[in-house]
Amino acid sequence: MAESPHGIDAEGADENLPGWLSYTKIDCGSDFGRQDWIARAMEFPRREAGGRIMASENARLRDCMEVVALIILVLVSYSPVWNFDFVNLDDRLYVAENQFVKGGITPAGLRYAWTTFDTGNWIPLTWLSYQIDAGLFGEAAGGFHAMNLVWHIVNVILLFRGLFWLTGERGRSWLVAALFAVHPLHVESVAWISERKDVLSTFWLLAALGAYAHYAFRPSLARYGLVSGCFALGLLSKPMLVTAPVLMALFDIWPLGRWRGLSTESTAFPPSSAGKLVLEKLPLLLVAAVDAVITLISQGSANAVMHLEALPASHRVANAFRAYGWYLQKTFLPEGLCVFYPHPGLDVDWRWSLASTVLVVAISVVCLGAWISQKTIVPLAGWTWFFIALVPVIGFLQVGAQAQADRYTYIPHLGLFVAIVWAAADGADNRRIPRSVRYAICGCLLGLLVMLTSRQVGTWKNSETLWRRALEVSSENFTANLNLGKVLLYDGRPTEADAYAQRALERKPGSKEAILLMGDVSKALSRWDQAESYYEWAARLDPSEASIASRLREIRRRKDALSRSSAPRESADVRMPSEAAAELKRGLQKARAGDMRAAVGCFLAALEISPDAAEAHTNAGLAFIELKDYDLAEEHLARAVELRPANADCHVNLAALYERQALWRQAREEYEHALRLRPHDQEAKYCLQRVISKAESD
Numbered sequence: 088m089a090e091s092p093h094g095i096d097a098e099g100a101d102e103n104l105p106g107w108l109s110y111t112k113i114d115c116g117s118d119f120g121r122q123d124w125i126a127r128a129m130e131f132p133r134r135e136a137g138g139r140i141m142a143s144e145n146a147r148l149r150d151c152m153e154v155v156a157l158i159i160l161v162l163v164s165y166s167p168v169w170n171f172d173f174v175n176l177d178d179r180l181y182v183a184e185n186q187f188v189k190g191g192i193t194p195a196g197l198r199y200a201w202t203t204f205d206t207g208n209w210i211p212l213t214w215l216s217y218q219i220d221a222g223l224f225g226e227a228a229g230g231f232h233a234m235n236l237v238w239h240i241v242n243v244i245l246l247f248r249g250l251f252w253l254t255g256e257r258g259r260s261w262l263v264a265a266l267f268a269v270h271p272l273h274v275e276s277v278a279w280i281s282e283r284k285d286v287l288s289t290f291w292l293l294a295a296l297g298a299y300a301h302y303a304f305r306p307s308l309a310r311y312g313l314v315s316g317c318f319a320l321g322l323l324s325k326p327m328l329v330t331a332p333v334l335m336a337l338f339d340i341w342p343l344g345r346w347r348g349l350s351t352e353s354t355a356f357p358p359s360s361a362g363k364l365v366l367e368k369l370p371l372l373l374v375a376a377v378d379a380v381i382t383l384i385s386q387g388s389a390n391a392v393m394h395l396e397a398l399p400a401s402h403r404v405a406n407a408f409r410a411y412g413w414y415l416q417k418t419f420l421p422e423g424l425c426v427f428y429p430h431p432g433l434d435v436d437w438r439w440s441l442a443s444t445v446l447v448v449a450i451s452v453v454c455l456g457a458w459i460s461q462k463t464i465v466p467l468a469g470w471t472w473f474f475i476a477l478v479p480v481i482g483f484l485q486v487g488a489q490a491q492a493d494r495y496t497y498i499p500h501l502g503l504f505v506a507i508v509w510a511a512a513d514g515a516d517n518r519r520i521p522r523s524v525r526y527a528i529c530g531c532l533l534g535l536l537v538m539l540t541s542r543q544v545g546t547w548k549n550s551e552t553l554w555r556r557a558l559e560v561s562s563e564n565f566t567a568n569l570n571l572g573k574v575l576l577y578d579g580r581p582t583e584a585d586a587y588a589q590r591a592l593e594r595k596p597g598s599k600e601a602i603l604l605m606g607d608v609s610k611a612l613s614r615w616d617q618a619e620s621y622y623e624w625a626a627r628l629d630p631s632e633a634s635i636a637s638r639l640r641e642i643r644r645r646k647d648a649l650s651r652s653s654a655p656r657e658s659a660d661v662r663m664p665s666e667a668a669a670e671l672k673r674g675l676q677k678a679r680a681g682d683m684r685a686a687v688g689c690f691l692a693a694l695e696i697s698p699d700a701a702e703a704h705t706n707a708g709l710a711f712i713e714l715k716d717y718d719l720a721e722e723h724l725a726r727a728v729e730l731r732p733a734n735a736d737c738h739v740n741l742a743a744l745y746e747r748q749a750l751w752r753q754a755r756e757e758y759e760h761a762l763r764l765r766p767h768d769q770e771a772k773y774c775l776q777r778v779i780s781k782a783e784s785d
Contacts, residue, residue: 153261157243157268160533161236164269164540168278168547169233175550175570176426177281180206182217182231191222206281207389207486209381212323213284231280238286239277243268245293246501253300253342259512262529263504269536270500271421271543272414275493278547279426284325285497291321292328292498299335303343303356311367318371326382327479327498332371334472337502339364341468349464386486398485402433405440407481410491412443414477415450418496418503421539425546425557427566430482430490447474454506465509472502488566550574565594565601572604581611596773599628605769606638616767618642624770627736631679663703667696671703678706683713701730705740712744720744735765742774751782 173183182188187199192215200214217231224230247264251257267273276285295317302310321328339345339359347358417424451474454467476499482490515525546556551574557567572587588608592601606621622639629635663671674689690707693700708723724741731737742757758775761768 153247153257154244157247157261157264158240160265160537161240161243161268164537165236165239165274165277165544166541168236168544169229171228171232171278171547172549173228173280174547174553175574176279176553177206178228178279181281181283182221183226183228185217188214188217189221189226190218192218204385204388207386208284208326209378209385210284210324210326212320213287213325216283216287216324228280231283232278235277235280235283235286238283238290239268239273242286242289242293245290245297249293249297250342250505256512259508263508265533266504266508266536267500269533269540270418270496271424271536271539272417272493272496272500274424274540274543274547275426276497278544279494282494284327285494288321288325288328289498289501291317291324292331292334295321295331296335296338299338300343300356303339303345315371315374319374322374322378326378327476327495329375329379329382329479330475332368332375333475334502335371336364336368337468337472337475341464398432402435403482403485405435405437406431406490407483408444408447409436409440410443410481411447411474411477412439413491414496414499415446417493418500421536421543423560424493424543425560425564425567426493426553427557427564428490428492429561429564429566430485430488457510463509463513466506469502469504469506469509473499473506476502551578562590563594565591565598568594569598569601569604572608576604576608576611581608584608585612592773596777597628599625602628602769603635603638610638610642615642615645617769620765620767620769624768627770663693663697663700667693667700667703670696671700671706674703674706674710678710683710686710687714699730701727701734701737704730705737708740708744712747717744717748733764735761735768735771738764739768739771739774742771742778746774746778746781749781751778754778755782 173179179185185205187193187196187203190196196218197215200211200218203209203214216234220231220234224233243264246267247260250260250263254260276282295314298310298313298317302314318328318331321331336346340349343356345356345359346364347360450470454470458464458467477495480486480492480495546552551571554567554571554574557564558571561567568587568591572584572591575581575584575587584604585608588601588604592598592605595601602621602625606618606625609615609618609621619639619642622635622642625632625635626639670689670693674686674693677683677686677689687707687710690703690710693703694707697703704723704727708720708727711717711720711723721741721744724737724744727734727737728741738757738761742754742761745751745754745757755775755778758771758778761771762775765771
């Protein structure tokens, strides 16, 4: 016989399996009085000779019906998802255009999975799961969508059976699982192929918690190894699980009741001191720390982490607490959801941040008060789980350009739903609300959530529906305008794409992506001069990108005229002596490497050899701007204008310097001069509009 975590022997059960997968028969010994609550919860009404209780057929049927009901809820909510397409947000990078994934499990694919930092994460298990799907279903998106849904269903069932097994509360556990199954905030984790990370890592988290419950009842090295293994596999799926050791400490408090002095319920798990429980978590914390370091390296390699200079700590904290309030609001009022919520940057609404902070503190006080006065720790444990699980993605370490994301609630909601359901159920018990009324309320709530989730699932049908929904939520969304413009352009609808590309560029005039999109749209509409101007603008922003130079060459071939090089400021002046040209080239190399002081030295050396070299003056001026020496920058850029008065780029460079110094009149004059020389210069047009707007606001 194998002993369950509740001190009840399960005849014929495999002790290595979680209790909710293995029980068939239980043996009630002398400790039955302490465990009668779990026996009642599992509904074993028939007692055989020797005190043995057999599970009735009715109980088994009820177990199956409850699981089937959860599956039906998920399928009704997500039914069309396996007919959906890939979307142009990471899906092509993860699957659709990833040759290592599309080839299935191969030696090259295995090496890729374990070594790549693509997407800014180290997630080998997630890559392997994609490769398995590709081997099973081919390259069609439907198979990947279906497997995401399967993983979500498995998580829902494990959540229900695990909670029921550990608490004996059938109805409450089922309702928590049902809310988790059909809440609209979870659509992103399930319907987005690229978010396999969420559903896969949550499976391993639930498995780790089940293994931990077995370990807590009877500690052994083998059982601890199983916990560690599941935890490691979860981290290999998504690094968000770095907080799992802390979540296990909450698990010790409730429902295991191991933390001596904090737990309020008597359980079959041996109580332990705080020190011993902390020591148990140290190896897991070490594993989490190693994974966190790897994650920081991978995200740094993808330039995904925003530096403190760009977003100060005060703004990060303010946005983090605002995000906590946002997640709570959307949990109770899940409307206005979309794929991308832009980060406010330095424009944080401090009023909302303060209101959210007050809300977070108030909920914490209420939960703490309930524990002290009513001796119920469940709301506090669930709320703390929610708060801690969000920490890696709340914005203290800002990764990406989003302020918050629906997918980030997938794991935190496990605790929040437990807190809500247990608190509501206790309140209903205290007020003696009839069971029929409770069922009616829960049925209406789940029905409403199913409708909202079904509607939200529909937005993930393809890239166009996804980004149009984002624009319905916020028409000023730069990312949504940009990506919808790309979708329409590649779908052969450049006239429609033009409006969205222009809106994207208006939101971020310095965005290379938006500038290139405008160039591509202009080319598709045969606006050759505009296309050339946009590509030249992009080339000035990033002279080293080969694709921009290729676009410029194509446009110029179409125009049948070579006006100038793809990166004007990098080409050496033909009148310069070879020694000066060599110094200029070295300076450009130093500038690309970020060593502006060394670059300035090379540019000045070139000017000593050839004092009237306009290219050297231009690049020296731009380098002095980076060094914030605006006087010397103006001296060199003004000299470049004198040497090349008919060159529009020289006027644009000088205007940009004046704009940085808030010299609006001078900046406007130079931009206007550039436009007289080159009427199709789109960069000068946008900059001139910006200068006029700033001058008027001042």
